[in-house]
Amino acid sequence: MPVLRRYATVLILMMTCMLMFGGCAADDGTDELTISAEADKESEQEAEVTPEPTQEPEETEEIEETDEDDYTDGLGDTFIGDTEESEVIENKDVDLIFFMGQSNMSGAAGDASLAPHVSEDAGMEFRAVSDPTKLYPLTEPFGINENNPTGLTEYPGAKKGSLVSAFVNEYHELTGRRVVAVSVSMGATDMETWMTPGVIADVGGRYDSAVSFLNNNGYTIGHIYAVWLHGESDAIKGTDPEVYRTDLDNIMRPLFIKGLQKVFIIAPGRTIDYKDIFLDIINMQKKICAESGYYAMATTVLTKVSTEYMTDMYHYNQHVLNMVGIEAAKAAAYYTEHREEKIVYDYREGKDIVPDGVDPDSQEKEDHIHLSEININEVY
Numbered sequence: 001m002p003v004l005r006r007y008a009t010v011l012i013l014m015m016t017c018m019l020m021f022g023g024c025a026a027d028d029g030t031d032e033l034t035i036s037a038e039a040d041k042e043s044e045q046e047a048e049v050t051p052e053p054t055q056e057p058e059e060t061e062e063i064e065e066t067d068e069d070d071y072t073d074g075l076g077d078t079f080i081g082d083t084e085e086s087e088v089i090e091n092k093d094v095d096l097i098f099f100m101g102q103s104n105m106s107g108a109a110g111d112a113s114l115a116p117h118v119s120e121d122a123g124m125e126f127r128a129v130s131d132p133t134k135l136y137p138l139t140e141p142f143g144i145n146e147n148n149p150t151g152l153t154e155y156p157g158a159k160k161g162s163l164v165s166a167f168v169n170e171y172h173e174l175t176g177r178r179v180v181a182v183s184v185s186m187g188a189t190d191m192e193t194w195m196t197p198g199v200i201a202d203v204g205g206r207y208d209s210a211v212s213f214l215n216n217n218g219y220t221i222g223h224i225y226a227v228w229l230h231g232e233s234d235a236i237k238g239t240d241p242e243v244y245r246t247d248l249d250n251i252m253r254p255l256f257i258k259g260l261q262k263v264f265i266i267a268p269g270r271t272i273d274y275k276d277i278f279l280d281i282i283n284m285q286k287k288i289c290a291e292s293g294y295y296a297m298a299t300t301v302l303t304k305v306s307t308e309y310m311t312d313m314y315h316y317n318q319h320v321l322n323m324v325g326i327e328a329a330k331a332a333a334y335y336t337e338h339r340e341e342k343i344v345y346d347y348r349e350g351k352d353i354v355p356d357g358v359d360p361d362s363q364e365k366e367d368h369i370h371l372s373e374i375n376i377n378e379v380y
Contacts, residue, residue: 022255042337048170050342052207073255091121092218094179094219095221095224095225096116097180097181098181098184099175099185099226100226100230103313103315104316104321105160105185105228106154106159106186107321109160109310109312109316110160110162110163110317110319116165116166118168120137123138123169123171126180127144127146128210130145135180138179138354142159142162148202148205151173151205152185152202161318161321162325163324164181166324167326168181168321169329172373182224189230190233190234191247195250208284211259224260225262227264235296245287252294262335264297264328264331265296267285267286267299267302268281268282270307282348296335298332300345301323301342301369302316304347309377319377320376323380331344340358343355
């Protein structure tokens with residue numbers, strides 16, 4: 001029995017050994033561990049290589065954030081609306097021109113469909129009253145939105161089409177410069193109306209708003225002018241010409257102090273019934289231009305226009321307004337180009353108006369418009 005037990009014990013030990021050895025040989029846990037270990041090693045190697053691509057998105061994000069910040073900070077106040085709107089306005093070297101006066105400046109008898117198209121390269125409108133946040137394409141009726149209840153306010157439909165579009169096109173054609181035009185007009189306004197506190201404040205406010213907008217949005221203002229077509233109401237009212245002169249100075253002086261360089265005066269014409277009714281005011285306007293370097297005669301062509309081109313007692317049709325705009329622009333453009341006032345023909349008197357200090361023979365004379373020989377309705 002002891003011997004059998006000893007053999008049994010030995011047999012059990014041998015079988016146990018075999019089972020253990022065989023199990024170790026059959027188990028591929030070692031291979032899996034090796035693969036797993038190699039995988040971990042590859043993962044570690046990848047982890048060592050990965051930091052570079054992993055950091056790239058972070059660098060890209062930093063660059064994008066920097067670009068965006070630079071874009072915003074770089075534009076600053078020069079940014080207008082979205083990118084697309086900003087890109088439309090490329091030429092930021094402009095001349096600022098205020099179109100001032102009463103009904104014939106407003107275009108009370110004009111026709112927007114007969115006014116010329118104005119490209120955005122030639123000029124834009126700044127709406128100082130209705131939306132002083134951007135520039136608008138210059139379209140007719142010019143200034144139709146610019147009503148200030150406490151200042152210059154037209155009745156609905158009073159502006160139908162003005163001389164401004166023709167002026168801007170001609171000025172741009174002659175100078176290559178871009179115009180920013182501002183409406184400062186209201187029909188049936190004598191000097192007493194213009195001298196009221198509300199209108200004085202409105203005129204100054206429109207000037208300040210336009211200059212501030214352009215300066216704050218990256219524009220360079222080359223010249224600041226006003227074009228003045230006014231005097232009919234004062235002539236009919238019988239305003240003393242000296243009072244008219246004083247009031248005109250009082251309107252313009254604050255603007256001159258702020259930087260206005262020149263006022264170009266368009267002489268009024270006549271009424272259907274009375275050829276000479278505006279004569280005293282016209283003569284005073286010519287005197288102002290002769291005696292003050294701040295004023296220059298733009299054109300007198302209205303003094304010779306036939307009444308057949310008037311739509312009512314006081315107002316001229318769009319063809320006449322186009323002609324007047326072109327003629328006035330020639331005077332303003334000449335001054336811009338030569339820093340000298342243009343010799344303007346006095347259609348009423350039949351002679352040249354030679355500005356003080358200008359050699360009468362220094363400028364090439366233009367052919368005068370022979371109104372009796374042309375059909376304004378076809379030409380302008």
